Amino acid sequence: MTAAASSRTVFFFEKPSAMRKLQQMFRSPTTVCVSAEGHLLATKEPGDIKDEWKTWAFDTLPIVLDRIPVTYGSNRSGQSHKPKVDGIKQALNGVSRVIVATDPGREGSMIAWEVLEFLGYRGPVDRLKLGALDDVSIKRAFAQMAKEPDSGERDYAAYLEALCRQYEDYHLGLNGTRAISLKLRPQAFRQPWRFGGVQTPTLAILADLEARIRKFVPQDYYKIALKASSASGALVTLWHAPKDKILDKQIAETIRQAASSWSGPLKVEQKDVNRAPPKLFSKDTLARRCAKRFGWDPQKTAQLAQELYDQGFLTYPRTESEHLPESQMGDAPIVIESVVQILSDLAHLLPDPSKLIFRKGNKGHYIADPGEHHAIVPLRKAPQRQQITHEQFQLWELVAKSFMAAHLPDGVDARTTISAQIPTPLGDKRFTVTGSVMKSPGWRAVYGTEAEEDTDNVPGKAKGDDDPSVGRLPPVTNGENANVSEARIETAKTEPPRRIxxxxxxxxxxxxxxxxxxxxxxxxxxxxxxxxxxxxxxxxxxxxxxxxxxxxxxxxxxxxxxxxxxxxxxxxxxxxxxxxxxxxxxxxxxxxxxxxxxxxxxxxxxxxxxxxxxxxxxxxxxxxxxxxxxxxxxxxxxxxxxPSKVPPAGAGKPPTPAMVAFATKLAAQKGLPLPRGLKTNSAVCRAFLDQHAPPRPEQANPQQGSQQTGPRAPSDAMLRYANSLAQQKQIEVPPEALTDFAACKAFIDKHATQRTPGPQTKAATPQRASRSPIPAGSAKGATGTRSKASPMQRGNTATKAPTARRSPPR
The missing domain is CATH 1.10.460.10 (Topoisomerase I, domain 2)
Structure with missing residues (x-):
């Protein structure tokens, strides 16, 4: 990239790690690099906008804002982002253009554009989409940006979409939650009834499934087993188990009676069945696989994938695609070679690069255009085991094996089906059994015994009946005669839909x-x-x-x-x-x-x-x-x-490790069994502690203390804060602090860090009367004029950000 000696360009990154990576490759006296820390700005709470909105009152609804005021956000330690924003403002002075180099996607676009708008930047903007942080990918990103003189203009559209989503989130969460809680919420339920544009229909999916499960009544259905011996002496069991289940036992009995005296030829079909490797990972399918394999929740998987992306070991993880662009087929040999250098036990599976398989089309792995972000795959740079954590390596290995398997031959199974067509009063009925033997493992050799357990059923659906099958079948010749020695009915029960x-x-x-x-x-x-x-x-x-x-x-x-x-x-x-x-x-x-x-x-x-x-x-x-x-x-x-169906306060939340440890100690001391659910439900654990924990020590006034009936319990917020302090300082929360308000408060007072008040005052917060779109341009220096009024208003975010950012439900 070149620039005039008198001009300066600002690169705007989302994280310092990405900024440092680019600085290793590219330095110039005419460029300045700045980085955010997630979202640097936060939307104001309604009560901070108008005093009357602090109280929940139906007559104040709907609360509708044309522009939602913003202020400086803060990091996880509570420090204001104002110094960061001020530093970016200083960097913008006199620049010829800004290159937005935040993570690809709407969220990354918003992180940069919201600050540029807040600071009133009016110059041209280009978009550098870093789909991966290795050297080759960064060079490709620069080349792509050079081909798109309107990249900033299009990125502004992505930013507007993000703002629209968050504008709706803010208003629906704010108004819907207040209105439904005030008017519709049952009297017995004291928490807010939280409402959101995405979370409410998601709950509807689960509620509809729950209703089907509750209404489900198991039914008996029937399968007929037929033991037959062939002329050569082979014994085989054939089954009549149609997809449309037999629910009438009399029908099953009619078929059984007709089949019990059957003799005739067996039909034997043999064929090879190819099994193609599974698709590559999107963010959601990776989360599903990690949940099944490791028990991780999706947020943990997303965090680990993001960390590997930041270190340059994986491509951009927040993707909906399971495909790669055909233009990247040439990368596969180099990437796979890097993978087997780390996963050395797979080195014997590495074929000659000319023999790698490239499956194209929707059912394959490569398509012409997979969209904004392609599937999650490893990069040329592979991590040494000691470079990353154990869990990070587990995730990288899963993605690396998926990529390698995608370029190996199909697995081949030799499948044999033995069948008999038997006449009955209800028509001819087919009895079958299938035997399948692996003929060639193909890509499955990457996984070994893990390959079979990775079969994914459709969530929320009842598990279907598989065709009757065995491993190996006895040798039977096509057309060989057989006689039935036994015919029996087996009863099974229909199953409800599986929970998601x-x-x-x-x-x-x-x-x-x-x-x-x-x-x-x-x-x-x-x-x-x-x-x-x-x-x-x-x-x-x-x-x-x-x-x-x-x-x-x-x-x-x-x-x-x-x-x-x-x-x-x-x-x-x-x-x-x-x-x-x-x-x-x-x-x-x-x-x-x-x-x-x-x-x-x-x-x-x-x-x-x-x-x-x-x-x-x-x-x-x-x-x-x-x-x-x-x-x-x-x-x-x-x-x-x-009211009996309303969960108690704290239901569903797990107790802290300190609470469980204290309860376990009490139970051992008093010879008591731990109640069921104590280790998973904070309400159960707290009830046990309230009943069996020793009384609070006498305070300064013994008379007053002797009149008390028991210790006052600390609030959930106090316990969370106490445990947070204990983790920060690597100490234990005293057992008495878990049940005694005064002891908990004393622990917090002793260990809490005094914080200097931040600069977040109303007077210090710049407020813009209206939001105006920012003109975007190319390196040629295109400029624009800010309009007097904005068609787009400010909303709060409900997506991933490293900073603490409050938002209404989606």
Whole structure:
């Protein structure tokens, strides 16, 4: 990249790690690099905008803002981001252009553009999309940017889409939660009824599945087994188990009687069956696999993948695609060679580069254009085991094996089917059995015995009956006669739909089409722009955050298991019923998916003017729907809910390790059994401690202390803060601090770090009367003029950010 001696360019990165990587490759006296720390700005709380909005009152709704004021955010330590923003402001003085080099995608675009808008930058902007942080990928990103003189203009459209999503998040979370909590929430439930544009239809999917499970009544169905001996003496058992299950035992008995005296020829079919390797990983399918394999929740998988991306070992992880562009086929030999240098036990599987397999098309691994971000794959730079943590290596190994398997030959199974066509009073019935033997492992050699357990069923569906099969079948010749020696009926029971697990939920949200049976709705969810990625709920970057919100709201609980299934509570069922009664479109997953596909059109706009027009229309639609929601809620009655079905305070949240340790110690001292659920439910653990913990020591006034009936328990917030302090200082929370308010407060007072008040005052916060789009341009220096009013307003974020950023539910 070249620049005039009198001009300066600012590179705007999302993280210091990416900035340092580029600085290792490229330095120039005319460039300045700055980095954010996630989102540097935060939206103001309603109560900070107007005092009357601090109190929840229905007559103040709807709260609708044309522009949501922003202020400086803060990092996890509570330090204000104002110095960072001021440093970026200083760097922008006199620059000829800005190159946005944050993570690819809407979220990365927003991190940079929101600061540029806040500081009033008016110069040209280009977009550098770093899909990976290795040298080759960085050079490719620069080459691609050079080919796109309008990259900044298009990136602004992505930014506007992010703002539109967050504008809706803010208003729906704020107004919907207040309105539903004030008017519809059952009296027995004291927590807010949290409402969000994405989380509510997601809960609807789980609630509908929960209703089907509750209504499910098992039915007996029947299969007929036929033992036959061939003329050569081979014994084989054939089965009649049709896909349309036999539910009438009399029908099964009629077939059994007819088959019991059968003799005739057996038909033997033999063929080789090719098994292609699975697709590469998207963010959601990687989360599902890690949940199944390691028991990780999706947020943990996303964090580990992001860390590996930051270190230059994986490509960009927040992707919806499972394909690679055909232009990258030449990278495969080098990448696989790097992989086997680390996974040396796979080196014997590495073929000559000319014999690698490149499967093209939607059912393969390479397509012409996989969209904004391709599948997650390893890079030329492979990590040594000692370079990264054990869990990071587990994740990298999983992705690396997937990439290697994708370029190896198909597995081949030799499959034999023995069948007999038997006449009965109900027509001819087919009895079969299949035997399958691995003929060639192909790509499965990468995984060994793990290959079979990676078969993925559709979440939320009942497990289907497999065809009757065995490993090896006895030798039987086609047309050989056989006689039946025994015919019997076996009884089985239909099974309810499987619950969706924690690791499967992001996949369900992204592939809503798999949950729908209606052909018209299935067709509506198709995505002509990218058939591999049908319309769904949320985005790859935001889906992980939905389940924790549902659990926090006590709408959903986790059952037991490595990848725990999700169960909707009575509170969650009542909430969905209430929403569907007053405004059913907000609990319609398909409708929401179609709505979001319209929203995505903002980010696909090819010009700033078009993006602004679409954003303004979306914003107006959001306000209209919001007013309709409040109006319908105002006419509705509260939901009736049996108080016994309301979870106790703290239900669903696990106790802290210190609480469990103290309870275990008490139980051992007093010879008591630990109550069921104590180690997984903080409410159960707290009740045990309240009952059996020793009384609080006498305070300064013994008379006053002797009148007390027991210690006052610390709040959940105090316990969380005490445990946070203990972790920071690597000490233990005293057992008495877990049940005694005074002891907990004394611990906090002793160990809390005094913080200097930050500069976040109203006087110090620059506020813009309106948001105006920023003109974007190329290196040629195109400029623009800020408009007087913005068609796009500011919203809060619900996506991943390293900084603490409060947001309403989605």
């Amino acid at each position: 697990t924690r690791g499967e939920l992001p996949v369900v949200m992204g592939r809503l089409v798999d949950q729908i049976d209606d052909p018209k709705l299935k067709a509506a969810l198709e995505n002509p722009a990218n058939p591999n990625e049908p319309k769904g709920l949320g985005t790859a970057a935001t889906r992980d955050a939905i389940l924790p919100k549902l659990i926090k709201s006590q709408y959903v609980t986790l059952l037991k298991g490595k990848d725990p299934p999700l169960q909707v509570t009575e509170v969650g069922m009542a909430f969905i019923d209430a929403v569907r009664r007053v405004f059913p479109s907000y609990a319609d997953p398909v409708g929401r998916a179609l709505f979001e596909s319209e929203l995505a059109e903002i980010g696909r706009a090819t010009s700033r003017t078009d993006a602004m027009r679409r954003a303004a229309a979306f914003q107006e639609r959001t306000r209209t729907r919001l007013k309709e929601l409040i109006e319908t809620i105002s006419k509705a009655d509260a939901v009736a809910l049996d």
